[in-house]
Amino acid sequence: MKILVAVKRVVDYNVKVRVKADGSGVDLANVKMAMNPFCEIAVEEAVRLKEKGIASEIVAVSVGPAAAQEQLRTALALGADRAILIESDEELGSLAVAKLLKAVVDKEQSQLVILGKQAIDSDNNQTGQMLGALTGYAQGTFASKVEIAGDQINVTREIDGGLQTVALKLPAIVTTDLRLNEPRYASLPNIMKAKKKPLETLTPDALGVSTASTVKTLKVEAPATRSAGIIVKSVAELVEKLKNEAKVI
Amino acid sequence: MDFQLTEEQQMLQDTVARLVRDSYGFEQREQFYRSEAGFSRAFWQQLGELGLTGVPFAEAHGGFGGSGVDSLLIMTELGRGLCLEPYLQSQIHAGGLLQQLGGAEQRKRLLPVVIAGELQLAVALEEPQSHYHLHHVQTRAVRVEGGWELCGRKAVVIGGHSAGLLLVSARTHGEARDEQGISLFLVDARASGLSRRVYPTIDGPKACELYLDRVLVGDGDLLGEPGQALPALRYQQGRAIAAQCAEAIGSMEEACRLTLDYLKTRQQFGTPIGKFQALQHRMVDMRTELELATPMAILAACVADEADSEERSRRLAAAKFIIVHAGRFIAEQAIQLHGGIGMTWEYSLAHHAKRLVMLGHQLGDDDHHLEAYAQLLKTA
Numbered sequence: 001m002k003i004l005v006a007v008k009r010v011v012d013y014n015v016k017v018r019v020k021a022d023g024s025g026v027d028l029a030n031v032k033m034a035m036n037p038f039c040e041i042a043v044e045e046a047v048r049l050k051e052k053g054i055a056s057e058i059v060a061v062s063v064g065p066a067a068a069q070e071q072l073r074t075a076l077a078l079g080a081d082r083a084i085l086i087e088s089d090e091e092l093g094s095l096a097v098a099k100l101l102k103a104v105v106d107k108e109q110s111q112l113v114i115l116g117k118q119a120i121d122s123d124n125n126q127t128g129q130m131l132g133a134l135t136g137y138a139q140g141t142f143a144s145k146v147e148i149a150g151d152q153i154n155v156t157r158e159i160d161g162g163l164q165t166v167a168l169k170l171p172a173i174v175t176t177d178l179r180l181n182e183p184r185y186a187s188l189p190n191i192m193k194a195k196k197k198p199l200e201t202l203t204p205d206a207l208g209v210s211t212a213s214t215v216k217t218l219k220v221e222a223p224a225t226r227s228a229g230i231i232v233k234s235v236a237e238l239v240e241k242l243k244n245e246a247k248v249i
Numbered sequence: 250m251d252f253q254l255t256e257e258q259q260m261l262q263d264t265v266a267r268l269v270r271d272s273y274g275f276e277q278r279e280q281f282y283r284s285e286a287g288f289s290r291a292f293w294q295q296l297g298e299l300g301l302t303g304v305p306f307a308e309a310h311g312g313f314g315g316s317g318v319d320s321l322l323i324m325t326e327l328g329r330g331l332c333l334e335p336y337l338q339s340q341i342h343a344g345g346l347l348q349q350l351g352g353a354e355q356r357k358r359l360l361p362v363v364i365a366g367e368l369q370l371a372v373a374l375e376e377p378q379s380h381y382h383l384h385h386v387q388t389r390a391v392r393v394e395g396g397w398e399l400c401g402r403k404a405v406v407i408g409g410h411s412a413g414l415l416l417v418s419a420r421t422h423g424e425a426r427d428e429q430g431i432s433l434f435l436v437d438a439r440a441s442g443l444s445r446r447v448y449p450t451i452d453g454p455k456a457c458e459l460y461l462d463r464v465l466v467g468d469g470d471l472l473g474e475p476g477q478a479l480p481a482l483r484y485q486q487g488r489a490i491a492a493q494c495a496e497a498i499g500s501m502e503e504a505c506r507l508t509l510d511y512l513k514t515r516q517q518f519g520t521p522i523g524k525f526q527a528l529q530h531r532m533v534d535m536r537t538e539l540e541l542a543t544p545m546a547i548l549a550a551c552v553a554d555e556a557d558s559e560e561r562s563r564r565l566a567a568a569k570f571i572i573v574h575a576g577r578f579i580a581e582q583a584i585q586l587h588g589g590i591g592m593t594w595e596y597s598l599a600h601h602a603k604r605l606v607m608l609g610h611q612l613g614d615d616d617h618h619l620e621a622y623a624q625l626l627k628t629a
Contacts, residue, residue, distance in 0.1 A: 014270070034263070073256050074263070185268055188300030188313055191260045 001148075001170075003046045003055045004110040006101055007039040007075050009068040010121040019222045025091075026121070026220060035071040037183075038116025040078070041176040044183040045146060046114050047079035054148050055112075057081050061104050063097050065089050069199060076194035077186035083199040088211060094122075096204075096211040098130035103207040105135055110171070112153070117142050117175040128175035138168035142177040252547070254322075262322045264299060268292075269330035275597045278453075281333055286411050287455035288333035296336070297366020305341050305488075306348060310360045317488070317553035321495040321546065328499025331600050333454050335369060335408030337496065342489040343370035343416050349481045350433060350473035359414070359435075371412035373403035373436075373459050374482060381613045383418070383482045384428045388461060390419035396467040397421075399434060403459035407611070410447040410457045413438055417461070418482060421475045433478040435470040436461075452607040453600060484557050487565045490612050491553035494546040494572045497608045501539050501579045504601040508532065508583045511590075528586060535582050542575035563625040566618040573615040576605035 011017055011026070012034040018027045035043075049055040060075035061084045062068045072083035086100050105113060113135075118125035132139035140146075140155030144163065147154045156165045158177045168174075186194075204211045232238045242249045254262065272292050281289040296302050304319050306312020313319070320341060327336055344363055347370070348356065362368040379385035388401025399419050409415060415436045423430030436443060442464040445457040473481065509532060512523030522528055549568035552561045580602035584591035591598050609615060 070256060070259060074260055077260055185264050185295075185299055186260055187264075187298065188261065188304065191257050191264070192313075194260070195257060 001049075001055050001112060002057045002059065002108060002110040003049060004101075004105060004108055004113045005039070005042050005046045005058060005060050005075065005080065006113070006115040006127070007043065007060055007062045007071050008036040008116070008119045008121075009033050009062065009064050009071045010036045010119050013037055013120055019220050023219045023221060025217065033067070033070070035074050036116050036119045036121075038118060038120070038176055038178070039071075039075075040116075040183040041178070041180050042114040042116050042174075043075050043078050043080060044181045045143075045174075045176060047184075048181065049112075049146075049148065050079065059084060059108055059110065061086070061101065063088060063092060063100050066201075072199055073194050074186060076197045076199070077191045078184060079190070080197075082197055085199065085201045086204060086207065087201050088204055090211060091217075092211055093213045093215050094124050094126035095130055096209075096213060098127050098134055099209045100204060100207060100211070101127070101131050102134040103209050104202075105131070107207075112171065113137070113173045115173070115175050117177055128173055132173045135171075135173070137171050137173050139173040139175070140166050140168050141175040143174050144177050144179045146174060146180065254318075258319065258322060261304075261319060262326065265301065265323050265326040266329075268295065268299070269326050269332065273330035273332055278331055278333065278597075278600075282449075282453055287449065287453075288335070288411075292332070293334050293366055293369070296334070302336070302340050302366035303364040305344055306360065306364050310348060310356060310364070312360075312364050317491055317550035318547075320488075320492050320553070321550035324492045324495035325499035325502075325546075328496035328604075329503045331453065331500065331503075331597065331604060335371065335411070335454065337489060337492045338372055338408045339363070339370045339412065341492045342485055343372045345485040345488050346372065346416055346433060346472065346481060349485060350478065352472075354469065355435070355472065368413045369408065369411055371406050371409040371415050373406045373409060373415050373417045374486075375404050376402060377404045379404075381617045382426075383486065384431060384479055385426055386418055386420045386431050387425050388417070388419040390421045390432055390434060392421075393465070396465060397434065397471065399436065399461045399464040399466065401461050403461070405450075405456050405611075406445075406459050407450065407454055407456045409459060410445060410455050415459065416472070417459070418478060419461075423476075428479055430476045431479045431482070432475045433472040433482065434466050435472060436464060436466055440464050440466070450607060452603040480557065483562075486612055487557075487562065488553045490565050490569050491546075491549035493608055493612055494542075494549045494568050497572050497576045497605060498539075498543055498546045500601045500604050500608075501542065501576060504579050504583045504598060504605065505532075505535050505539055507598045507601070508535065508586050511587055531582055531586060535579050538575040538578050542572045545571045559625050559628060563622055566613075566622040566625065569613060570615050570618045570622060573609035573618070576609055580605040 012032040015031055020027050046058045050058055058080040059082055060072055060080040062072050063086045066087055069085055072085055076083055115128040142158045143155045144158045145156035151170050153168045153172050154165055155174055156163050303312040304315035308314035376387055390397045390399050417434050417436045418431055420430050421432045442462045444460045447457045450456050513521050515522050545568040549565055552564045555561050583598055584602055590596055593599055
């Protein structure tokens with residue numbers, strides 16, 4: 001089975017992001033970039049399926065600027081077999097990315113597509129679902145467990161207050177939640193091997209996909225800073241404040 | 250000059266940074282410190298599994314064939330995490346000596362297990378009276394049938410308590426301060442006549458005093474030609490100094506980050522103390538020292554693996570001197586800007602400060618390297 005894994009280049013999760021002074025977006029100058037943590041989990045799951053002998057090939061795909069090659073190399077170092085970069089310097093929305101991924105799915109004829117449930121930069125949580133709609137494949141989102149049984153795949157999903165297990169007919173789309181697995185570190189021998197693995201670069205035009213966006217970002221603002229706390233004198237006062245001021249009890 | 254890391258170096262840095270971040274929280278470090286080994290054997294094993302213990306070794310010996318810059322990336326991250334593992338002493342310093350002086354049989358027997366992280370090494374070169382001079386050696390090795398007999402004492406052997414094999418310098422002929430006559434021996438940690446007094450150093454890692462009382466080693470335990478080890482000892486100490494500079498940079502960066510964070514958080518007179526210009530100036534001075542020190546660490550990393558020359562020695566001495574000064578300045582200022590909390594055991598800054606001060610006293614202090622630099626200028 002061929003698995004396609006989508007990876008996104010985002011600001012490293014350890015970086016404190018700053019909003020640009022003009023409110024047009026987040027300041028990315030000299031900021032450390034990394035693979036989206038949910039995408040790391042997606043790569044790890046694909047590699048584990050390959051180690052179990054279920055997957056035969058893992059193709060990592062990314063949509064973004066030329067520098068996104070770094071994240072694809074990381075995916076290759078973690079165990080992907082080859083990589084595809086769809087190069088675009090535009091800021092693409094979820095739908096545009098989903099359309100591009102659909103084009104790659106059609107081209108590669110992969111049986112399973114694994115994506116992170118969302119990227120930590122825009123937190124949209126849309127691409128996997130949109131890709132499901134575009135391809136017509138079954139989808140299992142927020143996966144915390146994935147089991148392949150013949151031509152179907154059982155996905156345990158994290159839902160409010162519990163777990164739900166769904167059975168999907170292959171081909172299918174899975175989006176990963178945080179507890180699906182713990183991604184490995186790229187070992188030095190694998191980093192060196194990654195250098196020799198193939199990385200193909202495509203463009204949206206070559207795939208015949210229009211990336212024109214129907215959504216425009218008007219403004220980006222930093223969250224309000226937390227105001228200082230207060231110290232209450234007694235439990236009674238705390239209860240009174242929770243009831244009348246905070247109105248939470 | 251191109252300071253861009255290659256994709257592989259970037260990934261190497263990411264791997265080590267993530268590994269240290271995940272496994273070396275301050276509380277975890279405290280547990281490692283209090284354990285019998287004084288560091289985390291699990292972390293050491295993980296370094297081995299990821300291939301990181303093989304970075305400083307040549308590909309011909311089964312290593313990664315990493316450059317000085319690759320070692321710099323690893324050491325910087327280990328420094329940032331205040332890691333207690335003897336990576337510098339075992340993989341870079343002792344490993345380098347074994348690689349340079351070892352015969353084909355010795356390399357074949359030992360390098361694979363060292364590269365895999367299964368055998369930890371330590372270097373025992375300094376003595377109580379030697380004061381950074383590698384040729385001040387009073388420990389004696391006397392020829393006996395089938396090998397050598399070692400008598401003497403070695404001081405502050407970092408990682409010596411947990412090493413399986415110790416690289417011990419001893420005089421096979423000549424007087425106590427002669428440059429000729431120094432040999433290097435492999436001594437098994439369980440050898441009869443060898444005793445160790447183990448203690449924690451002030452900045453965390455454990456060290457020991459090594460007492461050699463008629464310790465017998467075989468002919469196969471002599472590294473290189475008898476009496477000819479000094480040039481290799483000096484060369485490999487240069488590589489260790491470059492790695493130490495990188496470690497100091499990681500620690501300095503973290504000390505600066507913690508201090509800036511503290512200035513932005515701590516309130517006094519109703520405002521964060523970072524608003525006060527006098528403190529801003531001091532913070533800027535710390536960053537300036539760091540910015541001066543960083544290129545020196547890069548320079549040291551770039552020349553560390555070059556062929557031995559006076560120019561290389563001069564650059565390494567200069568790097569160490571600048572970094573000792575910067576490290577001490579940053580450590581002291583960071584404590585001053587923090588106030589009392591900067592000295593508490595429960596806060597990592599205090600440990601960075603101690604590490605930075607101690608790095609300035611290991612493998613030569615600033616006075617030693619300034620003098621070395623001045624001497625080399627005279628002959629240039």
